[in-house]
Amino acid sequence: MPLVLISGFPSSGKTYRSQQLCESFQRKIQESHQPKVKRLTVLHIDDQGLGLSRDVYASARLEKDARATFSSALKRSLSRDVIVVADGMNYIKGFRYQLYCEAKAVQTPHCVIHIGTPVSKCRELNEAALKAGNGGYELEIFENLVFRYEEPNGMNRWDAPLFTIAADDVEPPCDAIWEAIVGSDGKAKVVRPNAATVVKPASEQDYLYDLDKTTSDVVAAISTWLSDHSGEGGSQVLIPGSEQEITLPLSAPSVPQLQRLRRQFIGLNRQHSLTKSRIRGLFIDYLNDVFQR
Incomplete structure (x- = not known):
């Protein structure tokens, strides 16, 4: 089914919000009486689950390889019966566009969730995590990622529909997100792939x-x-x-x-x-x- 793409500054709470979304989606699936909804499953993909450390962002080559690993895992998982919550940095708009194309190629809806935690708060949380030895990004990596972050823009079709979760929001707008990607009746909008993304056997010579x-x-x-x-x-x-x-x-x-x-x-x-x-x-x-x- 849909792709839910998480994006935000480092240490902004992306994984916490992703877990909230996953739990909400699972409850909705369990409580539904509609066969199309009941057969849905929820899959959470993140760097940690793929064995990727935060140190990969210290090197352009390692980061490129990490993005390829993340993209490949997502591509393998996308289907009409799986809600994929892609919990990663996803801070480059070109990469978000690539993932948008992957979702469209399998004719499944997609949305972007922007974790709108201010940089100052992210920096505070990151430093606390480093001191406690509980994760966190090295300071140089953190500042570099913040500097290079390309915020999602709902005017771009690969960033739409866009939902922003403020730092002081207790819960994400789960109902609105569910409506956008699944639909109140389990019938989300039909996604028609572009001619450039429809996979067919290459038939023309050369x-x-x-x-x-x-x-x-x-x-x-x-x-x-x-x-x-x-x-x-x-x-x-x-x-x-x-x-x-x-x-x-x-x-x-x-x-x-x-x-x-x-x-x-x-x-x-x-x-x-x-x-x-x-x-x-x-x-x-x-x-x-x-x-x-």
Whole structure:
């Protein structure tokens, strides 16, 4: 069933709120008389359960591997009969977009829960946990994660519907969240996957070659434009062979960032039977989604 994505500052109480949500969902399932609801199960995925320590955030490589482990566990678990509560940092909007695509690919609803604990309170809780030897992040890691945190924005479809839980809230808005992801009658809204996320056997000859070449050409066109315009961000780039434009973010993407996004798109579409002529347009749509602010 749905994906419930938890996001918040380090030491903001994400796991505590996740456990509250899991308990509420389990009660609703047990008390329901509707067969579609009764067959649901609740799965809590977090770093600790996956054997990931807080030290992974001290290294870009280790953090990247940790995100891949988290994403893989979530992808394996997503189905229409499982409510997955993804309790992790999830502080990068590009990563939240990736998880949103995974949920949409299996046609299941999704929502984002923002743990709105202020930084000052998080810092206080983190220092107390360190002193007590009961978890916590090393101070340098904590400050770095706070600095890099990209707060969810309900205007972005990958962050919507968005629910914020304030630090002094006794309980999360469990009923509203349940209504959004399951529905009062057990019939949540139908999620239709994008053409770019529907998994079908690749049937066209040389499909993977075209997928690689077309996306490479788009990245090359953006890189050339940035080089010719001194790396200027916030502009629109017309891609050769397409009538669509890419709107760059104010902070222009680097070549490694563009290549990373290209690899992500290829990973999502490696097994798809996209029409070759549509690859360019779908990749442009994908980049515009990621660059949107």
